[in-house]
Amino acid sequence: xxxxxxxxxxxxxxxxxxxxxxxxxxxxxxxxxxxxxxxxxxxxxxxxxxxxxxxxxxxxxxxxxxxxxxxxxxxxxxxxxxxxxxxxxxxxxxxxx
Amino acid sequence: xxxxxxxxxxxxxxxxxxxxxxxxxxxxxxxxxxxxxxxxxxxxxxxxxxxxxxxxxxxxxxxxxxxxxxxxxxxxxxxxxxxxxxxxxxxxxxxxxxxxxxxxxxxxxxxxxxxxxxxxxxxxxxxxxxxxxxxxxxxxxxxxxxxxxxxxxxxxxxxxxxxxxxxxxxxxxxxxxxxxxxxxxxxxxxxxx
Numbered sequence: 667x668x669x670x671x672x673x674x675x676x677x678x679x680x681x682x683x684x685x686x687x688x689x690x691x692x693x694x695x696x697x698x699x700x701x702x703x704x705x706x707x708x709x710x711x712x713x714x715x716x717x718x719x720x721x722x723x724x725x726x727x728x729x730x731x732x733x734x735x736x737x738x739x740x741x742x743x744x745x746x747x748x749x750x751x752x753x754x755x756x757x758x759x760x761x762x763x
Numbered sequence: 764x765x766x767x768x769x770x771x772x773x774x775x776x777x778x779x780x781x782x783x784x785x786x787x788x789x790x791x792x793x794x795x796x797x798x799x800x801x802x803x804x805x806x807x808x809x810x811x812x813x814x815x816x817x818x819x820x821x822x823x824x825x826x827x828x829x830x831x832x833x834x835x836x837x838x839x840x841x842x843x844x845x846x847x848x849x850x851x852x853x854x855x856x857x858x859x860x861x862x863x864x865x866x867x868x869x870x871x872x873x874x875x876x877x878x879x880x881x882x883x884x885x886x887x888x889x890x891x892x893x894x895x896x897x898x899x900x901x902x903x904x905x906x907x908x909x910x911x912x913x914x915x916x917x918x919x920x921x922x923x924x925x926x927x928x929x930x931x932x933x934x935x936x937x938x939x940x941x942x943x944x945x946x947x948x949x950x951x952x953x954x955x956x
Contacts, residue, residue: 681870687941718878721948729916732894741790750782756815
């Protein structure tokens with residue numbers, strides 16, 4: 667098990683852009699081993715990115731919920747009648763077999 | 764004088780019941796993935812017509828509903844693909860030169876862009892108002908980002924599948940996922956607090 671070098675730590679010190687990028691990968695289950703160390707290091711010193719991480723996870727959950735709850739939108743009756751007519755017309759065509 | 768239909772006999776449904784049984788469901792499915800109701804309506808129509816063509820070959824290993832949804836899903840992908848081709852040029856690499864809206868050159872958050880707690884972090888709240896803001900923030904994402912975001916979070920497609928469907932490179936996919944999340948989060952912060 668390897669730790670980050672001072673250079674690598676230095677690169678992550680202020681790098682919220684990379685940290686949030688890695689958060690996205692982590693929450694998608696696609697983070698690499700070294701990336702994980704980089705993210706952990708950054709999160710140990712950055713309050714804002716901790717906030718981001720929690721919010722990002724919450725957003726993922728919310729989005730899913732919003733869609734599962736998704737209201738049924740009704741297609742208007744006129745259009746449905748049109749569709750039905752089209753389908754009926756096709757069904758009435760004599761079969762080719 | 765015809766007493767039998769020329770479609771295969773079916774215990775559950777059959778094409779003449781599709782509109783009654785599935786039109787609203789399919790329309791809702793399309794509307795939630797494409798925010799253009801006209802287009803969603805057309806896709807439902809195309810789905811039924813395509814399904815009629817393939818009806819004889821439908822093997823009934825899945826339910827009618829699942830089968831119809833799969834046809835519609837492919838049509839949604841076609842729409843996404845078209846949009847993604849149009850906006851492919853907008854995509855930028857992670858370290859693209861030029862000003863970043865959110866981050867300094869060093870990678871640090873820009874002044875005025877700092878993430879702040881806004882009260883959704885620890886609670887699994889059910890809140891219609893928040894749902895509404897989330898939905899309208901999602902609508903503000905550029906088309907390609909929105910497609911990626913939708914596929915990723917709502918349909919839970921794997922990143923490999925999304926890249927293949929939208930003809931995106933994996934690195935572009937991650938850059939887009941990241942940017943979409945950053946801008947969605949900020950939109951929530953601005954509108955919710």
